[in-house]
Amino acid sequence: MALADFLKQLDEVAVQAAQVFGSAADAEAVEAGRVEFMGAKQGRLKAAQKGMGVLDKAERPAAGKRFNEVKEQIDAAFQAAVERLAAKPPAVRKMTPQFDPTVPGTPLRIGRLHPITQTIEELKDIMGRLGFSVADGPEIEDERHNFEALNIPREHPARDPLDNFYLAAAGHASGVETALLRSQTSTVQIRVMEKTPPPIRIICLGRVYRPDTADATHYPMFHQMEGLLIDTHVTMADLKSVLRLFATSYLGRDVHIRFRPSFFPFTEPSVEVDFHWDGQWIEFGGAGMVDPNVLNAVGYDPEQVIGFAFGLGIERLCMRRHGITDIREFYKNDVRFLHQF
Numbered sequence: 001m002a003l004a005d006f007l008k009q010l011d012e013v014a015v016q017a018a019q020v021f022g023s024a025a026d027a028e029a030v031e032a033g034r035v036e037f038m039g040a041k042q043g044r045l046k047a048a049q050k051g052m053g054v055l056d057k058a059e060r061p062a063a064g065k066r067f068n069e070v071k072e073q074i075d076a077a078f079q080a081a082v083e084r085l086a087a088k089p090p091a092v093r094k095m096t097p098q099f100d101p102t103v104p105g106t107p108l109r110i111g112r113l114h115p116i117t118q119t120i121e122e123l124k125d126i127m128g129r130l131g132f133s134v135a136d137g138p139e140i141e142d143e144r145h146n147f148e149a150l151n152i153p154r155e156h157p158a159r160d161p162l163d164n165f166y167l168a169a170a171g172h173a174s175g176v177e178t179a180l181l182r183s184q185t186s187t188v189q190i191r192v193m194e195k196t197p198p199p200i201r202i203i204c205l206g207r208v209y210r211p212d213t214a215d216a217t218h219y220p221m222f223h224q225m226e227g228l229l230i231d232t233h234v235t236m237a238d239l240k241s242v243l244r245l246f247a248t249s250y251l252g253r254d255v256h257i258r259f260r261p262s263f264f265p266f267t268e269p270s271v272e273v274d275f276h277w278d279g280q281w282i283e284f285g286g287a288g289m290v291d292p293n294v295l296n297a298v299g300y301d302p303e304q305v306i307g308f309a310f311g312l313g314i315e316r317l318c319m320r321r322h323g324i325t326d327i328r329e330f331y332k333n334d335v336r337f338l339h340q341f
């Protein structure tokens with residue numbers, strides 16, 4: 001073989017190697033190029049090197065010089081390809097299946113407020129229109145606010161440990177007054193009057209706790225709406241008007257209201273409140289004129305101010321309105337039930 005042919009072949013190898021390494025898109029392509037051009041046994045550089053053996057002795061130095069140049073070029077092209085691919089982030093895989101904007105969407109299941117929460121919001125709204133603002137109190141109470149100041153003395157059966165959730169351990173251990181989960185929202189009457197001078201016109205809507213066995217009409221936790229109005233010249237006619245307005249606003253114009261004589265330690269006189277609706281009388285709670293002992297307990301002067309109070313069961317109102325027959329449904333967290341409201 002003549003020197004010219006040899007050099008021509010060598011140039012072709014150099015050009016092709018530059019192309020292969022320059023366009024290699026991934027590590028596999030670079031490796032394939034390395035084997036093709038630089039492979040120790042079958043590589044094309046190796047083949048060219050063998051071809052030098054058949055050249056005339058005098059031509060060999062020139063051939064060798066050119067061979068070394070080409071070998072260096074190919075080495076450099078290989079290195080460049082390796083570095084280029086190392087710097088490049090891996091190709092992003094196409095997402096399958098692809099997003100199809102013409103397919104109808106999956107509707108989101110949107111949550112809603114619990115029926116009791118909805119009822120509370122509505123009751124606040126109705127009583128707000130009658131001028132009552134919302135007050136709040138703790139669910140863990142002391143005996144003064146749950147009993148004492150409400151004119152419920154120590155021997156009273158309402159304080160029986162079997163009828164209340166006393167937090168005995170906490171109270172006894174620290175020597176402080178016994179705490180309990182409040183059994184009625186009447187506690188908030190005391191808390192508000194202790195802090196605020198008359199006149200008062202508040203409602204409190206919240207949870208109360210009693211160790212009742214759960215059945216269709218009882219649950220160990222339920223909600224009450226407490227109302228308290230203190231002013232001068234307040235009568236039972238005012239109490240009845242407020243409750244009638246409330247009942248017609250919540251249940252409808254055809255509701256009648258009835259007071260039955262009763263007893264509560266914190267009101268005198270006391271009544272039970274019934275609503276006539278859907279053909280029957282249903283008891284919704286208690287009410288009465290605030291007992292002078294309660295006014296004294298919070299530092300009010302019973303000669304100067306007078307007022308009424310009431311406490312209604314919120315679950316019962318909501319059940320009446322929606323025809324719910326089992327109070328336990330509220331607290332099962334069954335979305336098939338909850339989704340109806």
Ligand code: DAH
Binds near residue numbers: 185227266288312
């Ligand atoms: N606290 C009473 C109960 O839970 C209900 C009640 C009765 C509240 C008469 C009052 C009231 O404010 O005046 O049974």
